[in-house]
Amino acid sequence: MTGSAGDEPAVAPAVHLVVVTFNRSVYLRGLLDSVLGLDPAPAGVTVVDNASTDDTPAVLAAFGARAPFPVQVERLPVNSGGSGGFRDGVSAALTATTPGTAGWLWLMDDDVVAVPDALAAIAPFLADAGAVHGRRWDEEGRPFFWQHRFSTWLGVPLPVPGNVFRHGPVMRTDVGCFEGMFLNRSTAERLGPPDGRFFLTWDDAIYGWLISRTEPVTYVDRYVLRKVRPQRHVDLGVRHLNDSSDLSRYHVMRNRGHVARYLQTEGCWSRPGFAVGTALTAAKELVRLLFVEHGLRGAVPLWRGWRNSRTILHDPAWTPEMGLPEMGT
Template sequence: MTGAEASAPQPFDPASAAIAVVTYNRSGLLSQLLTSIAQMDPKPGHVVIVDNASTDDTTEVVESFRARLGTELVYRRMETNTGGSGGFSEGMRVAYELGAEWIWLMDDDVEVLPDGLAKMGKWAPRFRSIQGRRYDYDGSEFYWQYRIAEPMGIPIPFAPAGFDESGYKPMNSGCFEGMFIHRDIVTQIGLPDPRFFIYWDDQTYGWLASRKTASVIVDEFVLRRTREIKQWDMGVRHMNASSNAYRYYIMRNRAHIKQYYRSLGVYNPILFGLGSALTFGKELIRLVFVERTVRGTSHLFRGIRDGRVIAKDASWRPMPPLEVTANG
């Protein structure tokens, strides 16, 4: 238990929170999100927009909201597309340097429910790493895989969806589409790792947070997805469509997880290898049943190949704690 957790709970101040959004060439979706933030009550103290070098009218859209958002807007335009991983790392850094006590991460393809921050703030005195719930594009309840099988480094797809009277469940994962995290935890585990580019970055970051604090998913609907994604409906669960880039990074980035596991002394080569094999198999199923094709397997194999280089890199180091960085 950290010193912050051992002390008496402090009431939540909405102005102490910052929303950090990553966007890339989706100005229409971003406009919907910013409109929802303008309608929030209460509002956060800051909204940070990280633009991954968009080529559309994202800059103009952001500037059009500056006077009507109702809170301070900070805009960071990256020189190149750093992926979701690089964008969230930068968004977290900016929010942290602004002095935010709470940092709420989200993609540009969601909107915030008007009382979303109040709902998250209700749990802030008790926990330091919190995940709220979200509605899917069609208004249904979105199921997020909030627990991972740690030795294998993969989500548990059938972890119970229901909540008991406590209103929360322990989690050992994370999702940047709604992660609500306290600066004390960010200080201890550092910024999200931009080397992932996309995929596994938020799961790994949430897992790192769960090693420092009691992480929970709470029975509070705070977001709604605003983009429809092709899915395969399996009844109790669904599987989303993917892309060649995702197929590449989902296999390549297993090596980054392996390096994190090694650095923390939890790496089991047999069980982790099984997790990688199951991941590969899942992507094959996704190709056949969601995307109705068998093309794309070359990107999986390319990811495995490049991952071997990362796994053998003796110079690899995890992201440093910010307290270490601050002290030089």
């Protein structure tokens, strides 16, 4: 694995940004300003506007006029969620670029800002992986917790406690996070874009897991993004839990159906283990409701999501929308 502490500075590879936004023009403006401050600059930017109804089109037009690199805007007719946005964004970026103009795609939401030297900092780690994740600061300037490995028996990512960088700057993981994932272009071409059916949540975790079946997925000790949207949270020791929404809670449970189907496709599904993982997922959301949001009114979307996950799990017409040809059973 490249990127050891003693490596010589690497030349930053050509990176094309993929940003998904929906009705958060204030945050989007800050993100795009930070992109203009990147040194080195990106090779280009694709922004997916998920049918925003605020002044997002004007913000994007002003950004395109200022940017010294290519900018393309994909405006969707309806809000397709983060999953649909990244599906269309990755597809558009692959179509608009070539391996010579962009070897990597950097995926992110609209409520972050880029650290000015992010591309230089991440460059030594982009030589031999399918996906790489840099670190993030939270909105209060503290390290944002993201260090997980996927339990195929449970079908959930589990937090890895402690200092995962105590022996070096690279942690091998097997899940993804679209808030900052650097995606190898060749990997994206083989795997295909993300599965838009997830709408919200689980899509990036499964995308990273599928990549890890054949290629390294890493988390590295270099800060590349800073969150700017405040969120209520509670410190549980091994991790923080942030506030959520009924829409997100619904999809956390509903998308367990898609997670199960991908595990089945890869020959990794355990019925009893997955049931335990689903119970743990529901319990985590109930803890979030009680200790972060101080109520249980959001329990109904959890129930509805779980019920609809059963429909997906038993749908005879379900087929995977992403996966490497050499995978599967």
